[in-house]
Amino acid sequence: MEFEERLRDRDAWSIGDGCSAERVLDLLSTKTVFLVVRECFYGTTRFEDFVSRIGTSAPAVSRALKQLEAAGIVARVPYREPGHRARDEYRLTAVGEDLLPVFMSLMQWGDKHLQDGRPPFSFVENGTGRQVSVRVTAQPAPESTSGDIQIRLNPARRRT
DSSP: OOOOGGGOOGGGOOOGGGOHHHHHHHHTOSHHHHHHHHHHHTTOOBHHHHHHHHTSOHHHHHHHHHHHHHTTSEEEEEEOOTTSOOEEEEEEOHHHHTTHHHHHHHHHHHHHHHSTTOOSEEEEETTTOOBOOOOOOSSOOOOOOGGGEEEEEOGGGOOO
């Protein structure tokens, strides 16, 4: 990347609290918060499932869900199973769905640099089976939502 002329002297300006990357990192400040977002993309909605699938404590998941709810990333949706009290599920909002490229970018980078060429999953387009990836491009490209993507276990990673 290259700065425009008036920004090239980095010591002459500061963005302070205006840095969007810093604000996102503040919001997704813990591993648990980010893993809750991951689980939302994977279809997890119930508190107990977040706890068991993330493998952390209930208080940590509770804090993460509260933080994400306060930021408008997840919303509580009430449900009631027959014979039980009303409870809440957690679902991504439109704001949360907008984190899909962030999530996919991190997964894509990890697959390339941290998995020794053996990523556990492939992300493909529903219907066509074409690989889904995130790219930086100046061209307008069609956008996908999480509902357009199927997660597949890579054959090399299958357990027998």
